[in-house]
Amino acid sequence: MDSKGIVTPSAPSGALPNIPWENRPSGSSAALWRSSRNPIIPRDLISRSNSIFNSAVVPFDDSFAGVFRVDDTTRVMDVHAGFSQDGINWKIDEATIEWEPTDDRVKEIQETFVHAYDPRVTWLEDRYYVTWCNGYHGPTIGIGYTYDFKKFYQLDNAFLPFNRNGVLFPRRVNGMYQMLSRPSDNGHTPFGDIYLSESPDLIHWGRHRHVMTTKPYTWESTKVGAGPTPIETPEGWLLFYHGVLTSCNGFVYSFGAALLDLDEPWRVIARSRDYLISPQQQYEQVGDVQNVTFPCAALVDGPTGRVTIYYGAADTVTCLAHGYLKDIISFVKARS
Ligand code: BMA
Numbered sequence: 001m002d003s004k005g006i007v008t009p010s011a012p013s014g015a016l017p018n019i020p021w022e023n024r025p026s027g028s029s030a031a032l033w034r035s036s037r038n039p040i041i042p043r044d045l046i047s048r049s050n051s052i053f054n055s056a057v058v059p060f061d062d063s064f065a066g067v068f069r070v071d072d073t074t075r076v077m078d079v080h081a082g083f084s085q086d087g088i089n090w091k092i093d094e095a096t097i098e099w100e101p102t103d104d105r106v107k108e109i110q111e112t113f114v115h116a117y118d119p120r121v122t123w124l125e126d127r128y129y130v131t132w133c134n135g136y137h138g139p140t141i142g143i144g145y146t147y148d149f150k151k152f153y154q155l156d157n158a159f160l161p162f163n164r165n166g167v168l169f170p171r172r173v174n175g176m177y178q179m180l181s182r183p184s185d186n187g188h189t190p191f192g193d194i195y196l197s198e199s200p201d202l203i204h205w206g207r208h209r210h211v212m213t214t215k216p217y218t219w220e221s222t223k224v225g226a227g228p229t230p231i232e233t234p235e236g237w238l239l240f241y242h243g244v245l246t247s248c249n250g251f252v253y254s255f256g257a258a259l260l261d262l263d264e265p266w267r268v269i270a271r272s273r274d275y276l277i278s279p280q281q282q283y284e285q286v287g288d289v290q291n292v293t294f295p296c297a298a299l300v301d302g303p304t305g306r307v308t309i310y311y312g313a314a315d316t317v318t319c320l321a322h323g324y325l326k327d328i329i330s331f332v333k334a335r336s
Contacts, residue, residue, distance in 0.1 A: 014302030016059055020087035021306055022322055031331040032276040032309070032323040039283050039317035040088050041068075046080070047094060048072045051288055053312030056121040056228075056297040057087060058128060065149040066297070067119040067130050068092050069312070071288075077117040079132055081149045087299070087308070088320075099144055099154035106154050109136055116142060120296055122168040122229040124177075129202070131158070131166040131179070138186040141166030141179070143202060158205050159197070162186050165225035169265065170232065177202050178265055180211065180226040180239075188251070192223030194241065196266040209266035212241070212258065219254045219275045222246045227255060227295035228309065235329050236260055236269045240295050240309060243275065253292040254278035255311070257332050272332045277311070277321055287314025300325065 024033050043051045050071045057066035064087040068080045082092035097116075101107045114135025122129045127145045130152070134142030138161035144154040158166055162184045169178040176198040184192055194212045197205040214221050220243025230237040236259035244251050254275035261267040279291040295311040305325040313319045 016299055016301040019299050019301045019306055020308050031327045032321045035320035038319040039313060040320055041090055041318035043316050046092050051316045053315055053318050054118045054294050054296050055318050056119045057310050058121045067121050069117050077115040079116045079119050097152050099152050102153050102155055106156055109157055112136055120167050122170055124170055129168055131168055133164045138162045139164050141181055156203050167226040170229055173265060176200060182225040194224055194226055211266050212268055219243050219245055228298035231300055236262055237265055242294055253294055255293055255295050257328055259332055270333045283317055284313040287316030289315035
């Protein structure tokens with residue numbers, strides 16, 4: 001933790017002077033604004049990619065690394081590692097991540113690989129943990145780790161199917177690892193609340209607590225799901241999350257933010273009344289799935305409070321949004 005009490009969600013040190021960044025456009029008072037370079041990752045960046053979106057980026061060795069959701073041209077969903085000097089221009093591995101099982105029991109779940117999607121990456125203690133939606137008789141939460149984004153190791157699935165949006169906290173709370181998730185069904189789930197579970201070892205999870213439900217007649221009336229790794233601030237854990245409403249043309253995925261209690265993170269301190277970003281640009285409204293903005297990673301430069309969010313747009317491409325922690329926290333508190 002630095003002198004301002006802020007820890008980055010994913011890096012061992014709080015300062016990130018090379019965070020990808022653009023100033024707020026003149027005339028705008030938005031708490032979060034889009035990069036003028038959006039989409040930063042096109043759908044066809046690698047040879048067999050149909051789409052690259054809902055992906056997770058962290059600071060790595062003075063540059064950046066990430067785990068990317070790539071749906072291929074067979075329309076199989078899987079995850080790939082990638083590297084970037086500036087967080088904007090990416091080199092994504094052509095091959096999917098090969099997970100080394102951490103024991104023979106993990107081999108059992110690897111025998112039934114169906115798909116892997118919507119990764120999150122969290123710097124936790126001494127390595128980068130990856131969580132993702134892992135197909136095992138339906139979607140559930142896969143978990144593994146890497147030190148170098150070259151070799152990846154898989155632990156056992158965290159939860160029973162059906163579950164999505166498993167997001168680890170960047171440190172233990174009261175001695176226990178913490179993970180948010182959203183129990184779901186086997187389809188395009190028309191409901192969903194955020195829950196918190198704790199674990200002594202990142203394998204056995206329990207003490208499940210309800211965190212947040214939907215709000216009728218709003219941008220988050222159908223379901224909510226955790227986004228990037230929560231960011232520790234003196235005001236609480238800042239959680240970006242997606243909220244979904246059902247329109248006559250289907251689901252609309254926007255995102256907002258909430259503050260969770262630092263010591264009892266299942267308690268919500270404040271929650272934004274309004275969305276921060278909703279699908280309004282063409283690249284968010286038109287693609288393989290219309291009207292989706294879906295955040296999976298946030299970088300923070302502690303000393304300046306700059307935040308950069310990576311979000312998937314229209315289930316097709318990857319985009320950036322920028323803001324300042326203090327403005328986002330004010331937005332959440334003022335309009336909760
Ligand atoms: C969810 C997930 C996300 C996707 C979203 C919109 O259920 O599959 O990956 O972005 O639907 O299609």
